[in-house]
Amino acid sequence: MERSLVSDVTGRDMQRGSWIRKMFTEGARLKQLHGAENVFDYTLGNPNFEPPARVQRRLAQLSADPQPGMHGYMNNAGFESTRRAVAGYLNDHQALTVPLNEYQVVMTSGAGGALNVILESVLNEGDEVIVPAPYFVEYGFYVDRHRGKLVAVDSREDFQPDIDRIAAAMNDRTKVILINSPNNPTGAVYTRETLKALQTAIEQKEQELGRDILLVSDEPYSKLVYDGVEAPPVMNIFPHSVLATSFSKDLSLAGERIGYLAFNPLNHDAVGLFNAAVFNNRILGFINANALMQRVIEETLGSPAAGLPQYLERRDLLYGALSELGYKMIKPQGTFYLFPQSPIPDDVAFCRAAQEKLVLLVPGSGFGRAGHFRMSYSGIEPGQIQRSLPAFKALAQQFGLG
Numbered sequence: 001m002e003r004s005l006v007s008d009v010t011g012r013d014m015q016r017g018s019w020i021r022k023m024f025t026e027g028a029r030l031k032q033l034h035g036a037e038n039v040f041d042y043t044l045g046n047p048n049f050e051p052p053a054r055v056q057r058r059l060a061q062l063s064a065d066p067q068p069g070m071h072g073y074m075n076n077a078g079f080e081s082t083r084r085a086v087a088g089y090l091n092d093h094q095a096l097t098v099p100l101n102e103y104q105v106v107m108t109s110g111a112g113g114a115l116n117v118i119l120e121s122v123l124n125e126g127d128e129v130i131v132p133a134p135y136f137v138e139y140g141f142y143v144d145r146h147r148g149k150l151v152a153v154d155s156r157e158d159f160q161p162d163i164d165r166i167a168a169a170m171n172d173r174t175k176v177i178l179i180n181s182p183n184n185p186t187g188a189v190y191t192r193e194t195l196k197a198l199q200t201a202i203e204q205k206e207q208e209l210g211r212d213i214l215l216v217s218d219e220p221y222s223k224l225v226y227d228g229v230e231a232p233p234v235m236n237i238f239p240h241s242v243l244a245t246s247f248s249k250d251l252s253l254a255g256e257r258i259g260y261l262a263f264n265p266l267n268h269d270a271v272g273l274f275n276a277a278v279f280n281n282r283i284l285g286f287i288n289a290n291a292l293m294q295r296v297i298e299e300t301l302g303s304p305a306a307g308l309p310q311y312l313e314r315r316d317l318l319y320g321a322l323s324e325l326g327y328k329m330i331k332p333q334g335t336f337y338l339f340p341q342s343p344i345p346d347d348v349a350f351c352r353a354a355q356e357k358l359v360l361l362v363p364g365s366g367f368g369r370a371g372h373f374r375m376s377y378s379g380i381e382p383g384q385i386q387r388s389l390p391a392f393k394a395l396a397q398q399f400g401l402g
């Protein structure tokens, strides 16, 4: 009776992901031992700002004036009025040649739900999903769960996708190219030029294969951009595309699980894709996206990102101070992450040394790019950032930066 009931696949994946768990356990232990205020936690991508006032007002309004049935099931795609509002928003922002309608939008349980739904909808056994590396850790598990094979392709030094390498990685098993801009973990925002070059490479391969390759754009950070940079709308670049996104980061609604999939009307099988996604929203057990939140975002779609000026202040503070200490990194133009080079090639050893100084970081190798570490400034105030700098200075000295 000693054999665990946990499945082999889950056991294996939990083992693979165990370094994340160990890191959080160690972080929690250090906080208990030294007091949370004395531990500098740069690990969590969890916004610590409240949702914008418009969102709060809409929530208050809905609870003050409840409508019959508003907490019940609806179509598995989501409320028609919400989907229509999302389609209208995208028509204003994606510069589409063919306008989107509510039958090209499926409301989902965040971007994570959206990605699982679309991967389940399109992947056959062994189909390949190309992802520029480094990439969001969960992609590997998602692709694996839906019968696919993740093919990580190293990005350039500036963390723009390497189009030649992606072109070389495409083959007759390539079904999906999954991009994420603004990018977790690098903070890079893909340029329009790079995206257009990617489309040219995809189109060439599509012609050779005689079938479409689906571009999935995971973009929950699209509104978290700085320096006047905009994340280019992808739908007018990639005809065979789907957006997977959420309001987790920009409206600080991560725990409320609300997002959507939007299909480019130029997909050859846009209706088939929509129907498959609606079916899988149901079958994967999401059933439908959070009902109350659908009503909220329907009215608040154009809201600016919560906490944007504060994130900018933190980025500038950290980028400036770490650069001065000799750390090398690209200046991120989006998200709330920095992805500096580790002063030593072994990023795990460096993160361990940082932990000893009560600074919690995530090794880049977990994201498919060793020799770097990821810092999230989503949950750390400028005062605490300042107080963590002596530890970074000591680490710089310890590892010979300067």
Ligand SMILES: Cc1ncc(COP(=O)(O)O)c(C=O)c1O
Pocket: 045, 109, 110, 111, 112, 113, 136, 180, 184, 218, 220, 245, 246, 247, 248, 254, 258, 259
């Ligand atoms: C790149 C990326 N995609 C998807 C997600 C999942 O977002 P959500 O909370 O909307 O499911 C995250 C969350 O950190 C992310 O960083």
